[in-house]
Amino acid sequence: MNLDPAEKAVLRDSFAALQPYAEQASVEFYETLFELDPRLRGLFRDDLQGQGMRFMTALGLVVGLLDDPQRLQRRLQDLGRAHAAFGLTAQDYQTMSEAFYITLRQTLGPELAPEAGRAWRRAFTMMCEAMLAAGRD
Numbered sequence: 001m002n003l004d005p006a007e008k009a010v011l012r013d014s015f016a017a018l019q020p021y022a023e024q025a026s027v028e029f030y031e032t033l034f035e036l037d038p039r040l041r042g043l044f045r046d047d048l049q050g051q052g053m054r055f056m057t058a059l060g061l062v063v064g065l066l067d068d069p070q071r072l073q074r075r076l077q078d079l080g081r082a083h084a085a086f087g088l089t090a091q092d093y094q095t096m097s098e099a100f101y102i103t104l105r106q107t108l109g110p111e112l113a114p115e116a117g118r119a120w121r122r123a124f125t126m127m128c129e130a131m132l133a134a135g136r137d
């Protein structure tokens with residue numbers, strides 16, 4: 001992931017700031033995702049409890065590996081392979097990125113750095129590329 005140090009810092013800081021609210025934020029994240037694209041609801045099992053935290057935990061692992069490109073790449077490849085069966089598109093990752101950013105904004109309000117939106121959008125674009133490429137193999 002080709003992110004500069006300032007972008008990595010804003011990703012780490014905003015993700016850390018979210019942690020005290022992680023459980024609530026996970027629920028809101030999926031609600032927002034399905035509002036943005038109701039078609040995505042059908043991909044997930046009915047009971048979303050647990051799924052939200054799995055996503056947050058996985059995202060936390062990614063954020064924790066920002067300075068370890070090789071392990072990060074392997075982690076994204078594993079995730080990409082685990083997602084291959086869902087037939088996701090780049091647009092789906094874009095929607096997820098938007099839902100995550102809306103959740104951050106709602107949860108953190110003025111605490112959220114102004115540069116966070118751009119940094120998360122870039123990070124999701126790169127995660128998407130790595131995950132989709134691994135899924136195609």
Ligand code: HEM
Binds near residue numbers: 040051
């Ligand atoms: C940064 C990107 C993403 C991360 C970190 C992530 C993380 C995860 C994790 C950790 C799981 C659980 C896997 C398991 O239980 O073994 C999962 C499952 C899943 N993910 Fe993702 N995911 C990402 C992107 C997406 C996108 C863009 C979509 C679709 C819009 C998606 C749809 C799903 C679905 C449908 C499941 C299965 C849920 C179920 O079984 O009910 N994921 N994801």
